[in-house]
Amino acid sequence: MKELKGKMVAEELMTQTAQTVDDLKNINCLPTLAIVRVGEDTSSISYENAAIKTMQKVGITVESHLFDEDIESEDVMTAIESLNQDPSIHGILVMQPLPDSLSRNDIARCIDPAKDIDGLTPENLGKVVENDTNALYPSTPRAVMELLDYYGIEVEGKDVCVIGSSPVVGKPLSIMLLNAEATVTNLHIKSKDVKKYTKEADIVISATGSIELVTADYIREGAVVVDVGFGYKDGKPVGDVKFDEVSKVASAITPVPGGIGSITTAVLAEQVSRAAWILNSN
Amino acid sequence: MKELKGKMVAEELMTQTAQTVDDLKNINCLPTLAIVRVGEDTSSISYENAAIKTMQKVGITVESHLFDEDIESEDVMTAIESLNQDPSIHGILVMQPLPDSLSRNDIARCIDPAKDIDGLTPENLGKVVENDTNALYPSTPRAVMELLDYYGIEVEGKDVCVIGSSPVVGKPLSIMLLNAEATVTNLHIKSKDVKKYTKEADIVISATGSIELVTADYIREGAVVVDVGFGYKDGKPVGDVKFDEVSKVASAITPVPGGIGSITTAVLAEQVSRAAWILNSN
Numbered sequence: 298m299k300e301l302k303g304k305m306v307a308e309e310l311m312t313q314t315a316q317t318v319d320d321l322k323n324i325n326c327l328p329t330l331a332i333v334r335v336g337e338d339t340s341s342i343s344y345e346n347a348a349i350k351t352m353q354k355v356g357i358t359v360e361s362h363l364f365d366e367d368i369e370s371e372d373v374m375t376a377i378e379s380l381n382q383d384p385s386i387h388g389i390l391v392m393q394p395l396p397d398s399l400s401r402n403d404i405a406r407c408i409d410p411a412k413d414i415d416g417l418t419p420e421n422l423g424k425v426v427e428n429d430t431n432a433l434y435p436s437t438p439r440a441v442m443e444l445l446d447y448y449g450i451e452v453e454g455k456d457v458c459v460i461g462s463s464p465v466v467g468k469p470l471s472i473m474l475l476n477a478e479a480t481v482t483n484l485h486i487k488s489k490d491v492k493k494y495t496k497e498a499d500i501v502i503s504a505t506g507s508i509e510l511v512t513a514d515y516i517r518e519g520a521v522v523v524d525v526g527f528g529y530k531d532g533k534p535v536g537d538v539k540f541d542e543v544s545k546v547a548s549a550i551t552p553v554p555g556g557i558g559s560i561t562t563a564v565l566a567e568q569v570s571r572a573a574w575i576l577n578s579n
Numbered sequence: 580m581k582e583l584k585g586k587m588v589a590e591e592l593m594t595q596t597a598q599t600v601d602d603l604k605n606i607n608c609l610p611t612l613a614i615v616r617v618g619e620d621t622s623s624i625s626y627e628n629a630a631i632k633t634m635q636k637v638g639i640t641v642e643s644h645l646f647d648e649d650i651e652s653e654d655v656m657t658a659i660e661s662l663n664q665d666p667s668i669h670g671i672l673v674m675q676p677l678p679d680s681l682s683r684n685d686i687a688r689c690i691d692p693a694k695d696i697d698g699l700t701p702e703n704l705g706k707v708v709e710n711d712t713n714a715l716y717p718s719t720p721r722a723v724m725e726l727l728d729y730y731g732i733e734v735e736g737k738d739v740c741v742i743g744s745s746p747v748v749g750k751p752l753s754i755m756l757l758n759a760e761a762t763v764t765n766l767h768i769k770s771k772d773v774k775k776y777t778k779e780a781d782i783v784i785s786a787t788g789s790i791e792l793v794t795a796d797y798i799r800e801g802a803v804v805v806d807v808g809f810g811y812k813d814g815k816p817v818g819d820v821k822f823d824e825v826s827k828v829a830s831a832i833t834p835v836p837g838g839i840g841s842i843t844t845a846v847l848a849e850q851v852s853r854a855a856w857i858l859n860s861n
Binding site: 456494 | 684700701702703704705706707708709710711714735736737738744746750751753754757760761762763764765766767769770771776
């Protein structure tokens, strides 16, 4: 069984990104990310800190724009609008989850698609459907594609199951896998029989947030298993996959932590540098 | 075996649309569609004529903008841009296929998403991913959803196979079915074993353009079969499905012609009226 660690994938992405950032600095462009956070959600703050660390490593400047959780929706939109207009800002990252009082879709639609480095806007999501690989994609599904690519795991023609159909991960990931010409089945809470599909799949990717949902009996001997889940059990971080038993059946599996989660901020950094490059070319 | 004819589905949509058109005329808005066609593709012209007939029936005015097939891409874009700006135009339909010299994506991206009544723009495709049901969707996959809805064919939790993964039909249809909480498998030319999936499915939808690809041995006894294909065999119109034999196995099946094809122009008309309504409310 091969453990598909995210660290090397992230490092390769970051090396390329640091090079792009250097090239940009040579033409007097200082790639800069604006982080917008509303409220004090703990997991949001720890993800923000991880993102800041990655940006610093590759030479991207970060500006944080923090708002109280009782802020009006319009005030957040006005702040985003001014970041859209600001030529010194190349990427905008709105931390999730937003407080219940704010609409994720309304906020997403304010972001200039050219600066939308987490692929939240309908325009960028639509470019995933179009298979426009120059577009800015949602970071987590793109992290999965980067991992499969790094480890040389062929997807074309393979039977792939995606468990979870959220607009942030499951749905765009299914489309990206379809663009890569996999046979994709998307499974979710309403599916009659998840195991019937996963037991026959070459690759199973779980993105439900349901802790240890995927047990050994879900997986065919020799399949590849990718765990996009993240949660806690008895105070320890765990994913969607029951690692101890599934790792005995799978030929390759991502750990949690240290798998997909460690790649997403590197994807964000790559997308900031690419957005800066494109904004500078126009 | 029940034959799922498109005519009644189209008529119901057109009755609703004619009402919306009347309401618009009462507030002095004359809903108007601009058709843009480049070249003289025969199937494109016959589809255009069908669309014009449907628009006339519901009271929508049609303007045709025709161009020689050797026109420069920029000239088409300039024409579309002036339609975008024209307040008397509420919908823009660019006929497919375009000549090889023009890029479908470049042309699509010129259309104002608010007038994009065939869901070609990335913004509208992205709203399909977001499950924003107020958006303007690609007409053919929406026609499939309207047919299933009209005949009371439940999709939630059902095992559904979509054969074909084009950005115009297969991919957006898979997303719409996923939004309706079906378990969706998208199959295509690179799939190892299409039949393995289709033989177990509750609903099989074929959108490949490969004549009579789907034979009786693809279908489980009692399944629902939807044929989005259209072609000719011995001079007669046929679909993706070998109707004579599949109709003996399926519990319900769409005919070709007279199935999905007869609903798409009604969907376009509904979307012109809706676009006009929204443009008038702003």
